[in-house]
Amino acid sequence: MKDMLLSRKELNKVNTCIQCGTCVASCYSSRATALNTRRLVFDYINKNIPMHDDTIWYCSTCYSCQERCPRGIMLTDILIRVREEVAEEHLPSKLKKFIENIREYGMGVPPRKSDIDMRRKLGLKNYSAQFIEKSLKEVREIIDSRRDKL
Amino acid sequence: MKEMVFYPGCVIPNRYPGVEKTMYYAMEKLGYIMKPMEGYSCCPPPGIVRSVDEELWFSLATRNLSLYDDRTIMTACNGCFATLFDANRLSGNGEREIRHVVEFLYRDVGLEKIKARVTKFLPLKVAVHYGCHLLRPSIYREVDSPENPVILDVLVEAVGAESVPYPTKMVCCGGGGGVRAGHREVALEILKRKLTPLKVLNVDCIVVVCPLCQHQFDVGQVELKNEGVNFNIPVLHYSQLLATAFGLELEMLGLEAHTTMTENLQEKLEKGEDLEQ
Ligand code: SF4
Ligand code: SF4
Numbered sequence: 001m002k003d004m005l006l007s008r009k010e011l012n013k014v015n016t017c018i019q020c021g022t023c024v025a026s027c028y029s030s031r032a033t034a035l036n037t038r039r040l041v042f043d044y045i046n047k048n049i050p051m052h053d054d055t056i057w058y059c060s061t062c063y064s065c066q067e068r069c070p071r072g073i074m075l076t077d078i079l080i081r082v083r084e085e086v087a088e089e090h091l092p093s094k095l096k097k098f099i100e101n102i103r104e105y106g107m108g109v110p111p112r113k114s115d116i117d118m119r120r121k122l123g124l125k126n127y128s129a130q131f132i133e134k135s136l137k138e139v140r141e142i143i144d145s146r147r148d149k150l
Numbered sequence: 151m152k153e154m155v156f157y158p159g160c161v162i163p164n165r166y167p168g169v170e171k172t173m174y175y176a177m178e179k180l181g182y183i184m185k186p187m188e189g190y191s192c193c194p195p196p197g198i199v200r201s202v203d204e205e206l207w208f209s210l211a212t213r214n215l216s217l218y219d220d221r222t223i224m225t226a227c228n229g230c231f232a233t234l235f236d237a238n239r240l241s242g243n244g245e246r247e248i249r250h251v252v253e254f255l256y257r258d259v260g261l262e263k264i265k266a267r268v269t270k271f272l273p274l275k276v277a278v279h280y281g282c283h284l285l286r287p288s289i290y291r292e293v294d295s296p297e298n299p300v301i302l303d304v305l306v307e308a309v310g311a312e313s314v315p316y317p318t319k320m321v322c323c324g325g326g327g328g329v330r331a332g333h334r335e336v337a338l339e340i341l342k343r344k345l346t347p348l349k350v351l352n353v354d355c356i357v358v359v360c361p362l363c364q365h366q367f368d369v370g371q372v373e374l375k376n377e378g379v380n381f382n383i384p385v386l387h388y389s390q391l392l393a394t395a396f397g398l399e400l401e402m403l404g405l406e407a408h409t410t411m412t413e414n415l416q417e418k419l420e421k422g423e424d425l426e427q
Binding site: 004005028029031032033054057058059060061062063064066067074076077080081083084087091092094095098099101102106107108109110111112114115118119122123124125126127128129132134135136138139142143145146150 | 158160161163164165167168170171186187188189190191192194195196197198199200201202203204205206208209210213236240282283286287288296297320321322323324325326327328329331332333336337339340343344402404406407
């Protein structure tokens with residue numbers, strides 16, 4: 001089950017990084033923040049990821065760096081993998097809330113009253129798991145089965 | 151009439167219901183019946199849920215995929231498209247296809263058929279924004295060039311609008327990956343850089359194909375305004391533009407949900423092109 005989107009082989013490619021900086025130059029988030037993709041790859045190779053630092057959550061997962069890396073390193077997917085490790089120690093509370101919303105409503109972004117009103121006006125039915133008991137139960141069971149991770 | 155299932159996700163139904171309305175409307179005009187995917191949950195997004203627990207991400211996504219047996223699942227959100235597309239690819243079901251409305255319109259419906267259905271051409275000057283996960287990672291998506299795509303540009307031209315080039319066209323809106331959800335100030339800083347070149351171009355609106363980008367642009371501009379940075383550029387999903395061109399009345403676009411809106415845009419949408427001229 002592990003290694004779904006990122007195989008061991010792809011992961012090992014980080015060792016071929018030539019520290020050219022193309023990834024950082026492609027990154028808009030790094031222009032606005034301290035996020036440094038190249039540094040992150042370097043830290044990852046050296047098993048030296050800072051665990052209590054929010055910087056990794058500034059990546060918008062735009063895949064520009066991954067798309068342009070001359071070594072074909074799957075930078076964004078690696079970054080998401082590193083996030084998984086960081087999240088075990090420290091998950092920003094608003095992101096935790098998002099997952100709690102899915103458990104509560106089946107939706108990461110649940111409706112407000114104004115949304116329900118507008119749906120009615122537009123003649124749209126409400127058909128997500130939030131409104132179907134059996135479906136919501138299935139969603140909760142899936143989330144609860146992963147409780148140890150959350 | 152061909153049948154397919156529509157997966158609307160969270161943001162469309164709960165922030166921009168007009169996108170859902172216009173999706174059903176426009177697709178029906180083109181000869182497709184979209185069945186609503188009953189009992190679906192959040193896709194869930196890779197930037198947040200996969201970043202925390204890939205297995206949870208996969209289990210929730212495959213539950214959504216398993217709800218209907220139809221060959222085609224339609225999406226209108228880059229995040230939903232990315233998650234369902236990747237989960238489907240990983241689950242190895244070759245029978246099922248996950249589509250994003252924009253690439254479907256371009257590749258399967260075709261420009262000629264779309265133009266033939268237009269009853270009101272829209273003479274708008276627009277800035278198109280593709281968003282990230284429709285095109286990237288391109289080795290899997292195979293939708294269009296990840297650096298110089300054209301499909302959305304030609305689709306807006308098909309309804310009479312002009313797509314203007316701008317230097318930050320391929321830059322991320324700044325909302326994805328959990329950035330808007332977790333670190334609003336970072337999302338706004340990226341947004342400001344993204345929108346700045348548009349200031350001098352006098353576009354009528356931005357056209358997006360993802361409700362998350364739409365929300366970041368639309369609500370983000372109000373938040374930037376509170377900080378003294380004013381753009382005031384309304385944002386439409388392509389489905390809203392298409393449905394208007396196909397004849398849907400303005401009241402059914404759900405524009406009340408948009409926090410950044412101009413009278414200029416609403417007038418142009420209402421009137422369309424003066425065919426006399
Ligand atoms: S673009 Fe690729 S090779 Fe260049 S520094 Fe970044 S990870 Fe290394
Ligand atoms: S995927 Fe993340 S790290 Fe890479 S360019 Fe985009 S924001 Fe930067």
